Amino acid sequence: MSEGDNDSATDRLTTGLIHHRYQPPAGFGAVPPGVFKASTVIFKDTAALRARRWQDKTGYTYGLHGTPTTFTLEERIASLEGGRHTLLAPSGLAAIALVDLALLAAGDEVLLPANVYGPSRELARHELARLGVAHRLYDPLDATALADMIGPQTKLVWLEAAGSVTMEFPDLAGLVAACKARDVITALDNTWGAGIAFAPFDCGVDISMQALTKYASGGADVLMGSVTTRDDALHQRLKTTHMRLGLGVGANDAELVLRSLPSLVLRYTAQDAAARRLAAWWHGRSEVVQILHPAFEGAPGHAHWASACRAAAGLFSVVFDARYTQAQVDAFLDTLRLFKLGYSWAGPVSLVVPYDLTALRGTGAGAGQGMLVRFAIGLEAADDLIADCEQALPALTA
Structure with missing residues (x-):
């Protein structure tokens, strides 16, 4: 065999390993969901490529916008929270930032509970402030005082139940009612409740955020966050910002959370x-x-x-x-x-x-x-x- 023939055989072997003819049969069933890792998603033809949308779960466009693994986790978190739509983020703080950046613009104001999670307060003090977004702190036990604070520039109110470190449990019903009366969006950090202590959307909140790092994972080995809504239009606002920020989670991390959810x-x-x-x-x-x-x-x-x-x-x-x-x-x-x-x-x-x-x-x-x-x-x-x-x-x- 000549040197050229040897090179040709090696090339065929390399190509064959990438484009192998074997395809596993469909219909495999198991207890854990499959783990799909992908950046590139393959389309069967150009018509499918042109028709596919990243805005919903009718198909797959690119790994960053979802795979069967991350879609499954999103749907299970939505069910846990009693919502309709869930987005995943690389951490709880990233999920908080997603909500802030999707809903706030220069000249707006966000209100935070006085016992807010420290990094959320720092995000408002520095990054949001640089973008022209103001913030103030309110007493989470005083719904009347919150109602008095809400003004024309107030576009978002964060709630925490219970409060970070000092564990005050807020007057959720009163706080949400005050915001709804003034048509202000409410976002709840529901990491403590985890979808178990109470049903967040039955309390009237618009958004429920969790650090899945905590109870959903349970293994002290994953960083992840979620943002869940019932409102279709609000979800699309969040999803558009989610896409533009390039937020995504790894399939192995999603697998670990999926494995932990049954317990x-x-x-x-x-x-x-x-x-x-x-x-x-x-x-x-x-x-x-x-x-x-x-x-x-x-x-x-x-x-x-x-x-x-x-x-x-x-x-x-x-x-x-x-x-x-x-x-x-x-x-x-x-x-x-x-x-x-x-x-x-x-x-x-x-x-x-x-x-x-x-x-x-x-x-x-x-x-x-x-x-x-x-x-x-x-x-x-x-x-x-x-x-x-x-x-x-x-x-x-x-």
Whole structure:
């Protein structure tokens, strides 16, 4: 065989490996959805290429705009939230940014709860401000005050239930009613509720956003967000911005969330129960002066939680007595064995994070008192978590 013949055989082999004649038979069925990875999507002919639309789920145009894997996850999240349409984003914060950028323009105003998720506030303070969008903070427990704040430039009101870190549960019904009376769009950060604690759209919100990083994933190994609506026109506004920003999620990440969804209710329920047990244990301790858990009487917004919710997440905070210094609280945290220091929540490992409420809030629950510690309960046995806290308490006074 000549050198030229050898090159020709190699070329045929290379081409054959790319354009192989084998096609697997249709009709394969299995418990997990298929994982489809693609940037390029193949069209059968030019007519199909010209007819295909990225605006809906009638077909596929490009990997960024959806594959069977991401479409399946979007539809399941929409069902979980009680919505009609869901968009996926690379993180919860990316989902928040999507809503802001789709609905706000120069001269507009967005209102944020005073206990808003910190990065959302920073997004408004810096990136939105550079675009000419103003923002103000409102008291989430005072619907009348919110109604008075809404003006002609107010185009979007963010809600959080429960509030970040300090866990106040807002007057959802009153806040939404105030916004609807003035034709202002409402967007709810529903990461805490996860579609389980309450039905967001039954509360009247226009948009429900989640950090799927948390409960939907449950494995502390995925970053993802979602934006869900019932309104077709609002969804198209969001989807157009979603496309222009080039937002997408990887198929393997979507696979991990799809794998976790069947156990979501079981995990949420177990973490809720364990968090209540641990919070009740702290309630009897003299070291703390306040328990910030919406399901506990005396917690800010408890009555609103009781009227709106059927469950609570595995998350709560405690405020230590002011006699304990930051160094002493830090020593307590460093002595914990099962609890790990780390941000996020809803994974299998229980987490703790300390906060200085005066710096974080200035006013409100816990502010002006002692150090606050947020507990995010994982899937360990509640008795073991209580024992871990108990063995670490002597470090407070060492």
